[in-house]
């Protein structure tokens with residue numbers, strides 16, 4: 141069994157045992173907290189060493205008490221000025237004044253808190269001692285397993301505190317369940333001495349008389365009647381700190397109780413050091429309570445999050461996706477929104493995140509499926525295909541758009557496998573499968589149109605992919621972002637384009653620029669926001685260049701922008717809104733921005749917009765490129781943001797630096813615990829911008845984080861990530 145499997149099993153057991161036993165744990169812990177006050181109060185009220193009471197007055201008072209009724213136990217309180225009498229008999233229970241003999245009865249109907257707490261603590265007041273014993277064993281197991289589940293890291297989050305308290309206070313918190321287990325196994329508790337028996341039952345005053353012959357009764361702390369008719373006396377130690385302890389009194393005489401309670405019992409009850417060991421026990425109870433509550437709360441949060449998933453929602457149409465790098469998920473989402481805007485009842489979900497029975501509830505399923513590897517279905521859908529049985533989808537209709545690329549040997553292999561599996565499970569194809577080659581935008585629109593027409597669905601086609609009017613923009617400013625003096629950098633520029641009128645754009649939108657009339661445009665991400673300056677648009681443009689036949693060649697558009705278009709030149713452009721890659725509407729929402737190379741383009745705009753909002757939440761940038769010295773694009777902007785707090789954290793990966801060599805996905809794996817915290821605790825939105833292969837590698841690393849830190853199985857982790865992509869929590873802007 142691999143370490144990961146062991147860890148997953150431990151996480152599973154840790155969570156579920158804790159969850160099932162939470163009510164029992166809470167009773168044990170809370171009553172333990174109450175009981176920890178016993179040694180504290182005893183110490184505060186109990187006799188000082190060498191304290192003395194007036195023996196004659198004590199004898200008279202106890203005699204009076206016994207005349208009035210049946211005391212169960214007495215304790216000397218208030219430094220010898222009074223007796224507290226306990227027991228079932230209301231005629232005597234309460235405070236008795238040593239000097240005046242006055243009786244102040246215990247409040248009527250009052251319950252003995254410590255006795256009730258003890259009953260709950262030991263048997264839940266239901267005679268369920270065995271349940272409590274088993275619960276202590278399991279509590280011990282859960283606590284020992286804890287440190288194997290998450291390394292100690294300080295994070296100010298629910299789980300951060302859970303982990304830190306679990307780790308740092310482990311030696312202390314372990315003492316309670318360890319001693320409980322030892323007590324129930326009679327380990328270290330010593331053999332209990334045979335108690336002397338009495339022929340005739342003795343009363344407390346008789347016991348005081350008998351004991352008075354051998355002992356100094358002026359140091360009496362308390363006395364209690366036992367079932368066999370004996371009385372146990374508790375004496376405070378003398379001034380030298382000796383000769384205190386318990387004594388059993390029978391009609392024959394006095395026998396000291398040797399040994400007293402074992403150390404294990406004293407540790408468990410917090411009595412070994414008087415008040416302060418009781419206080420320590422109280423602290424332990426609080427820590428255990430904190431661990432139980434934070435663990436439970438994080439489970440509730442996780443459940444609540446899962447419930448918001450649209451997976452089991454009703455509706456007539458399921459818009460499902462099987463997506464590796466997010467394209468299929470994005471298109472499915474657009475179709476889903478178009479259908480909802482058209483008034484249809486639809487549900488959006490990654491197909492791999494659903495059980496066959498949940499899929500079968502929908503009479504019509506529209507699927508967008510991509511291919512990965514050698515013409516395989518995306519990772520998240522793999523498990524579903526394996527578990528499908530022949531009649532699972534009987535009577536269900538579906539239509540599929542397969543995404544692929546003819547440069548791969550098995551064009552649309554993933555979509556085809558999925559289609560075959562759906563048919564084998566009894567589903568009927570309502571429309572022939574359509575295939576998209578490369579950029580799927582046009583094929584998607586055509587397919588959506590066919591779906592709408594052939595299947596008679598209402599779909600708001602205008603909302604599917606926004607198109608905007610051309611605008612004239614002037615090249616206002618250019619600045620080199622890489623360091624040309626450093627060896628081997630990739631020539632990259634910041635370009636400010638200026639409009640003649642106010643424009644509306646946000647970071648992440650796309651500006652399409654063509655080098656000449658009728659030429660194919662290229663899209664650049666907007667790195668600024670009209671909320672800050674509605675006329676100036678920042679782009680990050682990398683020069684595409686290569687040498688062929690001894691001549692230098694440039695990419696058509698980047699060459700035009702960086703080699704031909706002088707400052708002041710006007711270019712025809714089109715600004716396409718790209719809401720799927722705009723910063724969250726709520727700037728307080730935590731975000732993780734992951735970029736490689738010129739993929740950094742939109743993020744200076746993210747930062748600027750969040751800073752301008754005045755209430756930016758946590759933001760983490762992970763940026764990768766070749767060399768720190770030459771390719772750290774927008775370095776000043778991000779370092780400023782880090783200094784002013786707009787950016788909470790920045791990590792870099794420079795793949796060609798000898799002292800680094802890592803890529804962004806390596807940084808994520810190295811910092812899995814931090815990443816997990818941002819993803820799951822902070823519920824951060826993740827934005828990935830760069831080449832498609834980089835984005836694929838980052839998604840794989842995110843799934844690994846869920847495996848190593850969250851205990852998910854690899855396939856479940858992929859489904860989770862796809863789920864997040866579908867829900868817009870993970871967003872990608874990729875280019876080839």
Ligand SMILES: Cc1cc2nc3c(=O)[nH]c(=O)nc-3n(C[C@H](O)[C@H](O)[C@H](O)COP(=O)(O)O)c2cc1C
Pocket residue numbers: 462463464465466467468469509510511512513514515516518543544545546548549550551552553554578580832833836
């Ligand atoms: C690693 C990788 C492997 C791919 N393998 C295939 C393939 O075998 N056949 C195919 O038609 N397309 C293949 N593609 C292309 C994708 O299916 C296509 O780009 C699709 O739009 C991606 O959609 P997605 O982002 O939803 O996963 C592959 C793409 C990548 C990145």
